[in-house]
Amino acid sequence: MSSKKRLQTVRNSINEIDEQIIELMAKRTQLAPEIAKLKFSLDMDILDSSREKDVYAKTREISEKYGFDSEIAVKVMKILIEQNKELQIKQFEKLKSENTSTKSNIKSE
Numbered sequence: 410m411s412s413k414k415r416l417q418t419v420r421n422s423i424n425e426i427d428e429q430i431i432e433l434m435a436k437r438t439q440l441a442p443e444i445a446k447l448k449f450s451l452d453m454d455i456l457d458s459s460r461e462k463d464v465y466a467k468t469r470e471i472s473e474k475y476g477f478d479s480e481i482a483v484k485v486m487k488i489l490i491e492q493n494k495e496l497q498i499k500q501f502e503k504l505k506s507e508n509t510s511t512k513s514n515i516k517s518e
């Protein structure tokens with residue numbers, strides 16, 4: 410195969426992998442509202458530092474397994490966790506406002 414053709418083949422593989430990476434990041438992120446609802450109903454804080462430590466430890470372990478730079482993987486994971494927490498904060502605010510409107514409905518009844 411010519412180098413030009415091989416370059417195109419490798420780029421096609423990168424395109425497919427990029428789609429998988431983004432699909433998985435989207436799937437992880439889409440769990441934020443559900444986890445927020447569960448934590449809200451359990452009266453738990455959004456931040457769980459101990460769980461985050463476990464996620465980073467697991468990230469390092471998986472990176473080593475695949476020969477990937479674990480510091481880069483942890484950086485990506487930090488961004489995903491930050492985004493998850495921001496979405497959970499929004500969900501908490503929504504749930505709190507729904508809660509207060511239900512309470513005021515009950516009061517006015």
Ligand SMILES: O=C(O)C(=O)C[C@]1(C(=O)O)C=C[C@@H](O)C=C1
Binds near residue numbers: 456494
């Ligand atoms: O596992 C949780 O409790 C989550 O809320 C998810 C998550 C994460 O994105 O991995 C986000 C925030 C917490 O501080 C810990 C972990």
